[in-house]
Amino acid sequence: xxxxxxxxxxxxxxxxxxxxxxxxxxxxxxxxxxxxxxxxxxxxxxxxxxxxxxxxxxxxxxxxxxxxxxxxxxxxxxxxxxxxxxxxxxxxxxxxxxxxxxxxxxxxxxxxxxxxxxxxxxxxxxxxxxxxxxxxxxxxxxxxxxxxxxxxxxxxxxxxxxxxxxxxxxxxxxxxxxxxxxxxxxxxxxxxxxxxxxxxxxxxxxxxxxxxxxxxxxxxxxxxxxxxxxxxxxxxxxxxxxxxxxxxxxxxxxxxxxxxxxxxxxxxxxxxxxxxxxxxxxxxxxxxxxxxxxxxxxxxxxxxxxxxxxxxxxxxxxxxxxxxxxxxxxxxxxxxxxxxxxxxxxxxxxxxxxxxxxxxxxxxxxxxxxxxxxxxxxxxxxxxxxxxx
Ligand SMILES: Cc1ncc(COP(=O)(O)O)c(C=O)c1O
Numbered sequence: 001x002x003x004x005x006x007x008x009x010x011x012x013x014x015x016x017x018x019x020x021x022x023x024x025x026x027x028x029x030x031x032x033x034x035x036x037x038x039x040x041x042x043x044x045x046x047x048x049x050x051x052x053x054x055x056x057x058x059x060x061x062x063x064x065x066x067x068x069x070x071x072x073x074x075x076x077x078x079x080x081x082x083x084x085x086x087x088x089x090x091x092x093x094x095x096x097x098x099x100x101x102x103x104x105x106x107x108x109x110x111x112x113x114x115x116x117x118x119x120x121x122x123x124x125x126x127x128x129x130x131x132x133x134x135x136x137x138x139x140x141x142x143x144x145x146x147x148x149x150x151x152x153x154x155x156x157x158x159x160x161x162x163x164x165x166x167x168x169x170x171x172x173x174x175x176x177x178x179x180x181x182x183x184x185x186x187x188x189x190x191x192x193x194x195x196x197x198x199x200x201x202x203x204x205x206x207x208x209x210x211x212x213x214x215x216x217x218x219x220x221x222x223x224x225x226x227x228x229x230x231x232x233x234x235x236x237x238x239x240x241x242x243x244x245x246x247x248x249x250x251x252x253x254x255x256x257x258x259x260x261x262x263x264x265x266x267x268x269x270x271x272x273x274x275x276x277x278x279x280x281x282x283x284x285x286x287x288x289x290x291x292x293x294x295x296x297x298x299x300x301x302x303x304x305x306x307x308x309x310x311x312x313x314x315x316x317x318x319x320x321x322x323x324x325x326x327x328x329x330x331x332x333x334x335x336x337x338x339x340x341x342x343x344x345x346x347x348x349x350x351x352x353x354x355x356x357x358x359x360x361x362x363x364x365x366x367x368x369x370x371x372x373x374x375x376x377x378x379x380x381x382x383x384x385x386x387x388x389x
Pocket of ligand 1: 029086087088163223230233234235
């Protein structure tokens with residue numbers, strides 16, 4: 001079971017802050033803006049005398065709100081095809097458990113959302129990681145290349161669109177490759193749509209736009225990022241495949257229910273999504289542009305323009321980005337300030353990959369992002385003189 005690569009250096013950062021150094025956090029994907037007051041209104045006005053268990057598939061009003069939200073996105077499910085989960089995380093775990101046996105294989109594209117590796121580990125499922133590369137913005141390889149990784153144990157392809165940690169948005173044609181392979185090899189497509197609204201340059205095509213795999217898709221969703229409510233822990237699993245839903249419901253019954261008040265707190269947001277998502281997405285678009293602009297002036301850095309989400313994985317002119325990141329947080333300072341990065345090794349299932357890459361998350365105001373990139377530039381010069389001469 002791998003430890004979280006993102007949280008690894010965070011403890012060191014806390015120590016450094018105590019010694020008076022300001023740390024800019026570029027490491028974790030939690031929006032820094034305030035949560036909509038409506039969420040807190042629902043929580044404060046909860047009037048029942050008992051906070052009871054909810055039904056295992058979700059409370060009726062939140063289920064209806066989820067259905068309406070998805071309809072609004074052009075994605076159509078009946079309410080009995082939905083199961084509310086404790087975050088998108090639980091939806092992913094349930095989906096893997098529902099379609100795999102122990103020792104089955106699930107295909108992911110690396111760099112990948114690191115917890116996919118951990119979730120597969122919980123289910124005793126093996127991750128087969130297909131490489132993608134920074135040179136083409138981490139887009140998918142050709143169909144034949146993906147097919148090489150399919151074995152008789154492969155049960156599913158798990159992908160995130162827009163993607164974490166790369167911000168890549170897969171085109172319709174790229175998704176068609178996965179659809180073709182799912183049909184040819186009898187695989188499930190597990191589509192993680194946690195960042196659906198965070199699309200800047202490209203339209204996000206849903207896996208639901210491919211009716212030919214209607215029975216083979218499982219949609220995994222989350223309120224965390226789009227509504228800026230990471231701590232409420234509300235997500236969703238949706239599938240037209242009734243066997244999948246019946247199995248997932250059994251997992252749901254085993255964990256009893258999802259937090260009652262938090263399910264209700266999401267209703268106003270799900271019923272009127274754009275009011276909440278639009279300003280957030282516009283803010284992140286500006287930040288994405290500021291980061292790309294700032295990276296331009298750093299010698300030796302490799303990057304592309306991420307089309308969505310709020311991450312970018314960049315190549316640095318260092319041999320070991322984990323060593324560089326640790327040095328930044330333990331030793332380096334620029335006018336009593338430093339930065340906390342997420343070394344990309346943890347986003348690779350294949351040992352030895354991503355050694356010179358880091359992920360940046362755009363969780364700071366634009367001026368702070370700009371300042372962080374200046375610190376990165378200055379630090380790289382010092383690091384090179386110190387360790388790479
Ligand atoms: C790609 C992806 N999927 C799922 C999740 C989990 O989200 P949740 O907070 O809903 O569990 C995250 C969180 O960072 C993520 O980046």
